[in-house]
Amino acid sequence: MNAPEPFLVVENVEAVYGQAILALRGVSLTLGEGGVVALLGANGAGKSTTLKAISNLIRAERGQVSQGTIRWRGRDILGRDPSALVSDGLVQVLEGRHVFPQLTVEQNLITGAYVRGLSKLRIADDLERIYAWFPRLKARRQSRAGLTSGGEQQMVAIGRALMTRPTLVLLDEPSMGLAPLIVEEIFEIVRQLNRDSGVSFLLAEQNANLALRYADHAYVLETGRVVASGAASELARRDEIKNIYLGGGSAAAAKPTRH
Amino acid sequence: MSFFLETLVGGLLAGVMYSLVAIGFVLIYKASGIFNFAQGSMVLFAALAFVTLREAGWDFVPALLVTLVVMVAGAIAIERFVLRALIGQSDLTLFMATLGLSFVIEGLAQLFMGASVHELNLGIDDIPIEVGPILVSQFDLLAAATAGALVISLSLFFNFTRIGISLRAIADDPLAAQSIGIRLPTLWRIVWGVAGLVALVAGLLWGARQGVQFSLTLVVLKALPVLIIGGFTSIGGAIVGGLLIGASESLAEIYLGDLLGGSVSTWFAYVVALAFLLIRPAGLFGDRAIERV
Numbered sequence A: 001m002n003a004p005e006p007f008l009v010v011e012n013v014e015a016v017y018g019q020a021i022l023a024l025r026g027v028s029l030t031l032g033e034g035g036v037v038a039l040l041g042a043n044g045a046g047k048s049t050t051l052k053a054i055s056n057l058i059r060a061e062r063g064q065v066s067q068g069t070i071r072w073r074g075r076d077i078l079g080r081d082p083s084a085l086v087s088d089g090l091v092q093v094l095e096g097r098h099v100f101p102q103l104t105v106e107q108n109l110i111t112g113a114y115v116r117g118l119s120k121l122r123i124a125d126d127l128e129r130i131y132a133w134f135p136r137l138k139a140r141r142q143s144r145a146g147l148t149s150g151g152e153q154q155m156v157a158i159g160r161a162l163m164t165r166p167t168l169v170l171l172d173e174p175s176m177g178l179a180p181l182i183v184e185e186i187f188e189i190v191r192q193l194n195r196d197s198g199v200s201f202l203l204a205e206q207n208a209n210l211a212l213r214y215a216d217h218a219y220v221l222e223t224g225r226v227v228a229s230g231a232a233s234e235l236a237r238r239d240e241i242k243n244i245y246l247g248g249g250s251a252a253a254a255k256p257t258r259h
Numbered sequence B: 001m002s003f004f005l006e007t008l009v010g011g012l013l014a015g016v017m018y019s020l021v022a023i024g025f026v027l028i029y030k031a032s033g034i035f036n037f038a039q040g041s042m043v044l045f046a047a048l049a050f051v052t053l054r055e056a057g058w059d060f061v062p063a064l065l066v067t068l069v070v071m072v073a074g075a076i077a078i079e080r081f082v083l084r085a086l087i088g089q090s091d092l093t094l095f096m097a098t099l100g101l102s103f104v105i106e107g108l109a110q111l112f113m114g115a116s117v118h119e120l121n122l123g124i125d126d127i128p129i130e131v132g133p134i135l136v137s138q139f140d141l142l143a144a145a146t147a148g149a150l151v152i153s154l155s156l157f158f159n160f161t162r163i164g165i166s167l168r169a170i171a172d173d174p175l176a177a178q179s180i181g182i183r184l185p186t187l188w189r190i191v192w193g194v195a196g197l198v199a200l201v202a203g204l205l206w207g208a209r210q211g212v213q214f215s216l217t218l219v220v221l222k223a224l225p226v227l228i229i230g231g232f233t234s235i236g237g238a239i240v241g242g243l244l245i246g247a248s249e250s251l252a253e254i255y256l257g258d259l260l261g262g263s264v265s266t267w268f269a270y271v272v273a274l275a276f277l278l279i280r281p282a283g284l285f286g287d288r289a290i291e292r293v
C-alpha cells in the first residue's frame, strides 16, 4: 500500500524567464496538509519564482516552467489557469504588498471574494471574519489602501487572499520592509490561521531566523537549487545555515525600519 | 446674453458626444493599458454598416440590432485575435497595432460599403425648439440625451458593480488582480464589447448630423484632448472633459472665429488640452500613483 501523497508536491522544477534566464534549476519540495513550510534563501535565490511556478502567475511575468511536475491534492496543476487555482483554494500573496492603491481597504478585501461569486450577504460575513483577525483593518476600512501604512498594506494583501477561502497560501516575504513589531503581529496571525482554520502555508522569507520560528519544515534555496532542507528546529541549529542566512536575516530584522 | 447661452448649450450638447467616445477609450485603457486608436474607425464602420442596411431596404430596428451585434462581436474578436496575441509587448507596439487596425477597418468598410457620402436619417427633425429663453436644436437635444443616458449608465455600471471594481483593480495592479483570481480576459471582452456599443451610438448620432463619411473617424482626434483634460483612467474625467471641450470649442468658434480667421473648432480643443497638460499632467481626475511600493 502506498502512503497518501503529500498535499503539495513540487518535483524537479526548472523555470525560465523570457526563454533565457534560468531561475530554477530543479527544485523539489513537499508540504503536508495543514503544514507551514518555509522557503529560505538570499535575494535572487528563486523563492518568488518557485511560488509563481506553483500559482502559475509566472506566465504573467513572461516566464514558464520548462521541466518538472507540480501536484496539489494529488492532481497535476502545472500550467493551470491561475484563476481556476484560486477558486480551488490555492492563493498567492505577492511580495511587496500589492494592494490596489486607489480602492479602499474594504474594496480591496471584497475583490478577494469575487472568484467565488458570492452574494453581498455572504461577502459581509466573510469580511467580518477578516476584521476579526485584523482589527486594524476594520478601523481603516474606508481609507484608500495606497494611503495606509506598510504593515496595514501587508494585512490588506493577506486579508484579501483569505477572502478567497484558501486551503493553501503561498506567502511571499511578508516581513519585507516592515518594523519588527508589525512583523511579529503578522506572523502570529499566520500561526493562528494555520492552527484554527487548518490553512497550509508555503512561506518565502529572507529572514530565516524569523521564519524558522513559525515553520515546521524548511528548504534553503541558492541560485535556483535546494541546498538544504529539514525540520525547522533542526535547521535552526545547523551552523552553516546560521552563518549564511540567520546572520543576515537577524541583522536585517534588528535594523530599525522606516515606513 | 441668450446668444451666449445658446452657444454654450450647443457646445455642451456636442460635448456629451465627445464624452461618450472618450469613455470607450477610458475603459479599454483601464483594462489593458491600450490606447485604442481604432475607436474612430469603429465609429465609421458602425455608421456605414447601418446606412448600408437601411439603403438595402431593412427596417430601422432590425438594421440597428444587426449592426449592434456586428459591432460588439467584431470588437470582441479584435481583442481576442489581435491584441491577445500581443500581450506583454510594449505600449508602443500595442498602440501601433490599433493604428494598423484602424486602417484595416476603414479599408474593409470602404471595400464592402463604398466611399461615397451617405445620408443617415434617424427620423428626428432638426427643428429648433424653445427651452426657456433660448433656442436649441431638437436633434442636438435628443442626441445629447441618448449619449448622456448611455454615459450615465456606463459610469454607474463601472463604478458600482463587481465588474467595475474588478476593472479598477486591474487598472491599479494587474498582477495582484490575477493573484486573487480576477480573469483579465473576461474584463477585456467586456470593455471591447462596450467600445463596440459606444462606436455604434456615436456613429449613428454623428452620422445623422454630418452625413456618413470618412471624416467620422476623426472623432478619435476629438477624444484625445478630452482624455488629456480628464485623465486616461477616469470615467468622470471623460464626462467633464467632454463637456469642457464641447463648450470651449463652440464659444471659441463664435467669439474668436472672426478674429482668427474661422474654423477655430478644428484645433481649439488641442490648445485647451495643451494648457491642461502643462498645469496637470495626469489630467483633472487621472489617477496619480499614490505610494507605489
Ligand SMILES: Nc1ncnc2c1ncn2[C@@H]1O[C@H](COP(=O)(O)OP(=O)(O)O)[C@@H](O)[C@H]1O
Binding pocket: A017, A018, A021, A022, A023, A041, A042, A043, A044, A045, A046, A047, A048, A049, A050, A061
Ligand atoms: N520577471 C523576471 N524576469 C526575468 N528574470 C527574473 C524575473 N523575476 C525574477 N527573475 C530572476 O530569477 C532569479 C530568481 O528570482 P526570484 O525568484 O525573484 O528570487 P527571490 O524571490 O528568491 O529573491 C533572479 O536571478 C532574478 O533576477
Ligand SMILES: [Mg+2]
Binding pocket: A044, A047, A048, A049, A095, A172, A173
Ligand atoms: Mg522574491
